[in-house]
Amino acid sequence: MAIPGLNWMNFLGTLEATSRLQELGGGDRLENVACNLCGSAKHTPVYAMPDRLYFREEFFTVVECDQCGLAFVNPRPTLAEMQKYYPPEYYLSPPTASHSRYLRRRFTEEAKYLKELENGSGRKKLLDVGCANGDFPRFMAARGWDVEGVEISESSQRITDFRVHTQEFQDIPVNEPTYDAVTAWAVLEHVHDPMAYFRKASTVVKKGGFFVFLTPNYHSLASRHLFCEDIPRHLYFYTRETVRQYLEKTGFALEKEVNGRKIYKLAPMNWLTYMMKARLMGKEYTYKDVPLSSKEFRRLNNLPGGIVTSLKYAAYSPASVVDRMLWPAIETAQILRKSYGVSTYAVRRL
Numbered sequence: 001m002a003i004p005g006l007n008w009m010n011f012l013g014t015l016e017a018t019s020r021l022q023e024l025g026g027g028d029r030l031e032n033v034a035c036n037l038c039g040s041a042k043h044t045p046v047y048a049m050p051d052r053l054y055f056r057e058e059f060f061t062v063v064e065c066d067q068c069g070l071a072f073v074n075p076r077p078t079l080a081e082m083q084k085y086y087p088p089e090y091y092l093s094p095p096t097a098s099h100s101r102y103l104r105r106r107f108t109e110e111a112k113y114l115k116e117l118e119n120g121s122g123r124k125k126l127l128d129v130g131c132a133n134g135d136f137p138r139f140m141a142a143r144g145w146d147v148e149g150v151e152i153s154e155s156s157q158r159i160t161d162f163r164v165h166t167q168e169f170q171d172i173p174v175n176e177p178t179y180d181a182v183t184a185w186a187v188l189e190h191v192h193d194p195m196a197y198f199r200k201a202s203t204v205v206k207k208g209g210f211f212v213f214l215t216p217n218y219h220s221l222a223s224r225h226l227f228c229e230d231i232p233r234h235l236y237f238y239t240r241e242t243v244r245q246y247l248e249k250t251g252f253a254l255e256k257e258v259n260g261r262k263i264y265k266l267a268p269m270n271w272l273t274y275m276m277k278a279r280l281m282g283k284e285y286t287y288k289d290v291p292l293s294s295k296e297f298r299r300l301n302n303l304p305g306g307i308v309t310s311l312k313y314a315a316y317s318p319a320s321v322v323d324r325m326l327w328p329a330i331e332t333a334q335i336l337r338k339s340y341g342v343s344t345y346a347v348r349r350l
């Protein structure tokens with residue numbers, strides 16, 4: 001008996017995929033996805049690691065697309081399931097004087113990418129995607145910009161001094177070239193559909209205007225080898241090459257790429273244990289080889305902060321202490337070779 005509209009081969013394929021997911025403990029919480037950049041379904045696993053922040057028993061796999069090289073978490077939590085990985089405390093930042101000094105320094109660095117646009121006449125218009133509590137747009141408003149933001153988390157509800165869109169960027173009700181600049185600081189690694197973000201930016205940025213975004217650099221030890229990515233909140237991992245392909249498909253030209261630690265940092269934590277095991281001994285370096293961070297060590301052993309705990313940690317992992325002492329030298333070398341963990345791209349709408 002034929003059931004109209006039901007293709008049995010597809011149906012069986014779906015069943016098979018579903019049971020595979022359930023073996024993984026996914027059920028309908030996880031989904032398998034094709035490559036967001038080129039559409040290929042062929043990819044190769046690179047590493048597995050847990051959610052180090054909130055659910056340490058949940059492991060995720062990062063794969064690399066065989067065709068274009070884009071790296072992404074697969075299978076990944078569905079969009080509905082993601083909420084669980086962003087508890088309220090994720091959005092908290094310390095209301096201290098040193099934190100506001102840090103923000104001021106960060107915004108000053110970020111504003112440098114928009115300086116060229118400030119030269120012409122008339123007020124310029126900025127859209128900041130992922131604007132959190134709105135501090136960066138406010139900083140730019142003080143420099144004379146008309147500002148808007150996009151923010152889907154609850155922190156957007158407190159913003160009343162400028163317009164904030166509370167849906168995902170691709171869904172905002174703006175569909176023509178409107179902004180001189182769109183910024184997205186540490187956003188594109190979090191989203192479920194980066195291509196939709198690039199396309200939307202291409203739609204709403206004026207010709208000659210800028211899309212500026214910062215994201216972890218997958219061509220770095222920290223992102224690719226040292227398990228420093230914030231998974232599964234980070235779902236996509238870009239290199240200069242995969243960014244170039246996104247730009248080509250969506251009508252942007254690369255203006256500037258800056259690899260460095262001035263805006264956000266991603267320290268090469270545990271580069272020394274990695275070098276010893278992977279490079280010196282030629283063995284695979286997996287998540288179980290990663291020493292606990294000092295914070296994890298303290299929490300697991302229920303220790304107070306202070307010098308005694310620091311000494312205990314040094315005894316637990318002497319390599320971590322040497323590792324840390326050498327960060328400045330390693331980071332400087334990485335920045336010179338453009339292989340530090342964070343990159344900022346300024347791209348121009350063609």
Ligand SMILES: [Zn+2]
Pocket residue numbers: 035036037038039040065066067068069070
């Ligand atoms: Zn691909």
